[in-house]
Amino acid sequence: MSIRTTITLDEDVLDRVKLESRSRGESFRDTINGLLRAALLKQTEAQPRSLQIKPTSMGFRLGMNYDDVESLLALGEGDQHR
Helix, strand or coil, X not given: CCCCCCCCCCHHHHHXXXXXXXXXXXXXXXXXXXXXXXXXXXXXXXXXXCCCCCCCCCCCCXXXXXXXXXXXXXXXXXXXXX
């Protein structure tokens, strides 16, 4: 089933798709569909990147209550942290 829709392409993208269409010897529509399918398939097959957290010593402040999350947020982000 095909659905007709309108999309707005940037000039550089349009030029690249037209060039790709000519090199493949297929219609603009078929080229767009093929490129979108390939991009979506690649996206679903992509391996999740691992997240690495590097701890940094921030020291210890006398008088700071580290159990009071509100004051810690205010210190780090300012009084308008909400």
